[in-house]
Amino acid sequence: MFFERPESGERAILVHIDLASEAEAEDPKELEELALSAGADPICFMNGSRSDPSPRFFLGKGKVEELAELVRLHEADLVIFNHALSPAQERNLEREIKCRVLDRTGLILDIFAQRARTHEGKLQVELAQLEHMSTRLVRGWTHLERQKGGIGLRGPGETQLETDRRLLRARIKAILKRLDKVRRQRDQGRRARVRAEIATVSLVGYTNAGKSTLFNRLTTASVYVADQLFATLDPTLRKVQLPDVGPIILADTVGFIRHLPHKLVEAFRATLQETAEADLLLHVIDCHDDERQAHIAQVNDVLTEIGADSRPVLLVYNKIDLLDDFSARIDRDEEGTPVRVWLSAETGEGAELLLQAVNERLSGLMFEDVLQLSPSEGQLRSLLYTKDAVLNERIDEDGRISLQVRIQQKDFRQLLSRLDIPAERYLPVRVDNE
Numbered sequence: 001m002f003f004e005r006p007e008s009g010e011r012a013i014l015v016h017i018d019l020a021s022e023a024e025a026e027d028p029k030e031l032e033e034l035a036l037s038a039g040a041d042p043i044c045f046m047n048g049s050r051s052d053p054s055p056r057f058f059l060g061k062g063k064v065e066e067l068a069e070l071v072r073l074h075e076a077d078l079v080i081f082n083h084a085l086s087p088a089q090e091r092n093l094e095r096e097i098k099c100r101v102l103d104r105t106g107l108i109l110d111i112f113a114q115r116a117r118t119h120e121g122k123l124q125v126e127l128a129q130l131e132h133m134s135t136r137l138v139r140g141w142t143h144l145e146r147q148k149g150g151i152g153l154r155g156p157g158e159t160q161l162e163t164d165r166r167l168l169r170a171r172i173k174a175i176l177k178r179l180d181k182v183r184r185q186r187d188q189g190r191r192a193r194v195r196a197e198i199a200t201v202s203l204v205g206y207t208n209a210g211k212s213t214l215f216n217r218l219t220t221a222s223v224y225v226a227d228q229l230f231a232t233l234d235p236t237l238r239k240v241q242l243p244d245v246g247p248i249i250l251a252d253t254v255g256f257i258r259h260l261p262h263k264l265v266e267a268f269r270a271t272l273q274e275t276a277e278a279d280l281l282l283h284v285i286d287c288h289d290d291e292r293q294a295h296i297a298q299v300n301d302v303l304t305e306i307g308a309d310s311r312p313v314l315l316v317y318n319k320i321d322l323l324d325d326f327s328a329r330i331d332r333d334e335e336g337t338p339v340r341v342w343l344s345a346e347t348g349e350g351a352e353l354l355l356q357a358v359n360e361r362l363s364g365l366m367f368e369d370v371l372q373l374s375p376s377e378g379q380l381r382s383l384l385y386t387k388d389a390v391l392n393e394r395i396d397e398d399g400r401i402s403l404q405v406r407i408q409q410k411d412f413r414q415l416l417s418r419l420d421i422p423a424e425r426y427l428p429v430r431v432d433n434e
Contacts, residue, residue: 015079214351251274256299328343368405
């Protein structure tokens with residue numbers, strides 16, 4: 001017989017076990033930050049080490065008894081593990097320690113559920129939660145009706161458990177259908193931007209690296225910002241004007257984290273598609289964090305999982321205001337291309353340098369060349385002057401005009417189309433990935 005589950009609980013015991021079999025261990029400090037972000041009150045931290053997790057309890061028998069004693073001593077409402085537990089392990093632990101148990105995946109899902117604000121974000125989180133819950137329906141449910149054998153002991157034709165599973169499947173199907181509609185709408189907007197040749201720049205990075213603060217700094221937006229993990233989930237798009245490139249779309253996305261639950265990556269795939277197809281990724285890094293190299297690797301792993309590992313990346317080292325005697329700067333490679341920008345989104349120092357670096361990285365979207373025009377192509381010359389795209393002009397003895405021009409490719413294509421001039425005469429053949 002299972003215990004009756006509490007309606008809610010905030011007094012939490014945190015459990016972290018160092019496993020010799022784990023290639024990449026979780027961070028105990030990060031577990032505490034996650035618990036605080038979820039609204040829990042961590043009252044005790046239990047550490048331990050094992051070569052391999054126990055199939056039954058994850059912990060050894062002695063540690064389970066120690067944990068049960070801590071639950072009684074501190075009157076805890078919740079035990080949070082810094083690991084992914086199987087449904088059987090959760091069920092066995094709850095039976096043994098008489099307390100609700102939550103694993104790392106469930107904790108992150110709970111935080112996402114609290115943070116989602118838009119209709120799309122709520123659907124995505126609910127989908128991930130339902131898929132996670134579908135394997136854990138038997139856990140802690142004391143009211144479920146069971147089918148029994150014998151005269152007078154038979155239950156209803158369908159057990160409560162089967163009913164719940166059927167309802168879950170129906171709800172998941174409905175959410176997938178609605179998210180598919182959202183995905184088609186996003187794809188339509190994305191194709192429109194591609195046709196208009198408006199570049200998209202996506203902010204990515206480990207959670208709490210300062211992406212939303214930087215987004216607000218660059219766009220004068222008012223995205224929610226807090227010093228906690230996953231402060232913002234819902235994607236936000238804003239237009240930013242660059243001097244040479246013109247308008248671009250800047251996208252703020254959900255923060256990544258070590259071992260981000262696969263169900264969340266799948267559920268947020270429609271949102272993360274903005275990142276996978278961006279013209280440039282701004283990888284925001286907390287340069288004051290001792291774990292920054294590990295966080296960079298984790299972000300790269302998620303980018304690979306969503307198919308964005310081939311996109312151009314500009315590294316943005318944020319929070320230089322927390323470093324001693326450090327000023328904003330742009331680091332360049334041997335060819336002079338910006339590869340890193342050091343700044344402080346909080347104070348604004350270096351924000352202009354970032355826009356300059358983005359402008360340089362996206363300048364490939366500009367057309368710059370010397371055009372040889374015949375006297376009969378004066379209309380094109382006139383339109384180029386109207387667009388203020390002519391840098392220099394020279395007329396040969398035979399009347400041919402040499403124009404040095406610099407103009408956005410999309411504007412140049414529009415001029416050529418307007419004059420029925422094949423774009424291939426001046427521009428490389430464009431291949432659309434649609």
